[in-house]
Amino acid sequence: MKTAFVITAIYALVLFLNVIFIREGLGQTRTDASAVFVDEKVTYEIPMAYELMHIAIALTDTTIVSNGYNVYNEIINRNSNYYQEVINHFKGFKNHELIIELNKSLRKSASNLIYNVQLGNNLNFDKHRLEKVKIMPLIRRVYINLKSVNKNKVEDFARISNFEKFYTEHQAYYDAELKNVQQNSNVNGQQKWLETEFPTQYDNYRIIISPLMGSTHFTQRFKLQGQRKCIMWVASYDGNQQQLDIIEKVNYTGMVMTEIDHNYVNPVSYKYKKELKALKGGSYRTKWTNGGPTNAYKTGYSVFNEYMTHAVYLLYANKLLNASEQLIVENSKIQGMTKRRKFIKFAEFYEQLKRLSESRLPNETIAGLYPKIIEWCKAENGK
Numbered sequence: 001m002k003t004a005f006v007i008t009a010i011y012a013l014v015l016f017l018n019v020i021f022i023r024e025g026l027g028q029t030r031t032d033a034s035a036v037f038v039d040e041k042v043t044y045e046i047p048m049a050y051e052l053m054h055i056a057i058a059l060t061d062t063t064i065v066s067n068g069y070n071v072y073n074e075i076i077n078r079n080s081n082y083y084q085e086v087i088n089h090f091k092g093f094k095n096h097e098l099i100i101e102l103n104k105s106l107r108k109s110a111s112n113l114i115y116n117v118q119l120g121n122n123l124n125f126d127k128h129r130l131e132k133v134k135i136m137p138l139i140r141r142v143y144i145n146l147k148s149v150n151k152n153k154v155e156d157f158a159r160i161s162n163f164e165k166f167y168t169e170h171q172a173y174y175d176a177e178l179k180n181v182q183q184n185s186n187v188n189g190q191q192k193w194l195e196t197e198f199p200t201q202y203d204n205y206r207i208i209i210s211p212l213m214g215s216t217h218f219t220q221r222f223k224l225q226g227q228r229k230c231i232m233w234v235a236s237y238d239g240n241q242q243q244l245d246i247i248e249k250v251n252y253t254g255m256v257m258t259e260i261d262h263n264y265v266n267p268v269s270y271k272y273k274k275e276l277k278a279l280k281g282g283s284y285r286t287k288w289t290n291g292g293p294t295n296a297y298k299t300g301y302s303v304f305n306e307y308m309t310h311a312v313y314l315l316y317a318n319k320l321l322n323a324s325e326q327l328i329v330e331n332s333k334i335q336g337m338t339k340r341r342k343f344i345k346f347a348e349f350y351e352q353l354k355r356l357s358e359s360r361l362p363n364e365t366i367a368g369l370y371p372k373i374i375e376w377c378k379a380e381n382g383k
Contacts, residue, residue: 030045030047030124030133031124031126031133032047032048032049032124032125032126033048033126033167033168033171034046034047034048034124034125035171035174035175035177035178036178037175037178037179037182039182039187039188040188041188041191041202041203041204041205042182042187042188042191042205042206042207043204043205043206043207044178044181044182044207044209045178045206045207045208045209046174046177046178046208046209046210046211047120047121047123047125047208048124048125048164048167049119049120049121049123049124049125049130049154050117050120050121050208050210051120051167051174051210051212052120052125052154052157052158052163052167053116053117053119053120053154054076054117054120054210054212054213055086055090055163055212056098056099056102056154056157057075057076057102057106057113057116057117057212058076058083058086058087058090058212059087059090059091059093059094059096059099060072060099060102060103060106061103061106061107064103064106064107064110066109066110067110067291067292067293067295067296068291068292068293068295069292069293071106071110071113073214074110074214074215074216075110075113075213075214075216076212076213076214077211077212077213077214077235080211082170082173082211082212083211083212085170086212089161089166090161090166092161093157093160093161096153096156096157096160096161097153097156097157098149098150098153098154098156098157099157101149101150101153102116102149105149111296112147113216114216114218114233115147115148116147116148116149117210117233118136118148118220118233119148119149121135121136121208121231121233122134122135122136125158125164127164128155128158128159128163128164129155130151130154130155135206135231136220136222136224136231173211174211177209177211177236178209178236180236181207181209181236181256184249184252184253185207185252185253185256185257186253187205187207187256187260190253190256190257190260190261190316191205191260193316193319194260194261194264194316195264196365197264197312197365197366197367198264198265198267198268198365198366198367199267199268199367200228200263200264200267200268201228202221202228202229202230202263203227203228203229204227204228204229204230205229205230205231205232205260206229206230206231206232207232207234207256208231208232208233208234209234209235209236210235210236211236213233213234213235213236214235215235217232217233217234217235217255217258217259218232218233218259219231219232219233219259219260219262219263221263230260230263232256232259232260233259234255234256234259235255246320246321246325247321247325247328247329250317250320250321250325250329251329251332253317253320254310254313254314254317254329254333257313257316258309258310258313261309261312261313262305262309264312265305265308265309265312266305268367268370269301269304269305269308269370271370272370272374273301275374276300276301276304276374277299277300277301278300279300279304279374279377279378279381280300280301280303280304280307280377281299281300281301281303282300284300284381285300285303287344287345287380287381288300288303288307288343288344288345289303289342289343289344290342290344291342292341292342293340293341293342294341294342294343303343304377306343307343307345307346307349308353308373310333310337310343310346310350311346311349311350311353311354312353312366313333314329314330314333314350314354315353315354315357315366317329318354330350333346333350334346334347334350345380348380349373349377352373352376353369353373356369356372356373357369
């Protein structure tokens with residue numbers, strides 16, 4: 001009798017969740033004054049509530065350290081006139097309850113940044129009030145809400161700091177930032193190339209941007225309303241740079257692409273997850289990482305994905321560059337990965353993937369090279 005009751009309860013819960021997920025499409029479009037630019041399958045946005053959270057984070061303690069690096073320098077870009085305008089307008093509110101709560105949250109775990117800015121992505125902002133918008137599935141939104149700061153404190157901070165006026169006054173700047181990102185990141189070109197090299201296909205991209213965002217980027221992918229969607233949270237760049245040379249453009253493309261291609265690399269890696277966890281984890285981890293920022297990648301599986309996504313970006317970049325430009329971009333990426341980020345065998349990994357790519361069969365894709373690159377990793381572990 002008890003078993004039958006439990007089964008009935010579970011069935012009722014499944015039906016309830018199905019009803020919720022069916023209704024998800026009712027709130028997909030923002031209704032506030034957020035800056036938005038649409039290009040084919042790609043939506044570029046600076047959501048108001050998201051920018052509000054970045055402004056609050058820009059007021060936090062600049063001395064917090066995690067995994068050997070300064071949290072503020074990683075998550076906030078100070079190198080713009082816009083940053084100075086933010087500080088000048090909002091500096092009087094550094095002792096607000098929201099900022100105090102954020103400081104406590106970031107000291108506890110730097111990754112709490114991710115939950116707080118994702119919270120901003122899932123909210124509309126209108127007349128100093130935050131309203132839920134169903135950009136992501138229910139289970140993702142619930143998780144973010146559990147990890148994020150108090151909504152009432154966010155609303156109070158917005159009200160007393162006159163955030164809405166500040167955002168409106170910068171609307172033209174935000175629109176220009178979105179247009180620059182669209183022109184220089186070539187997301188549509190990336191998607192078309194990635195979908196010839198990997199089996200995953202996406203129906204919709206959202207590129208979420210803040211002019212305040214530093215080098216901390218991340219991505220989510222999910223299926224909603226029968227469509228495959230992915231969201232990338234990335235940095236913009238100074239909107240005054242109307243002309244970038246080819247190397248700067250490719251480097252900026254790489255900043256965006258190394259989030260986008262996680263959505264193609266990771267699903268293939270997942271098929272080999274157990275093997276990859278052993279290959280670059282446990283006693284073998286020190287062959288591939290050297291502490292510091294790599295400590296954020298807890299398993300051998302996540303370490304492999306970071307190696308792979310950045311190597312795949314270089315394979316794409318090679319198609320856009322001549323030989324001398326290619327060498328500059330390759331060296332820059334290798335230095336950044338090995339010296340700054342401490343993925344110490346990235347140069348060798350990339351060179352091996354590049355050789356495999358150049359010698360592959362006519363119809364062979366990068367996804368099809370996984371068994372070969374895995375065998376190479378095994379051989380490296382045996383040295």
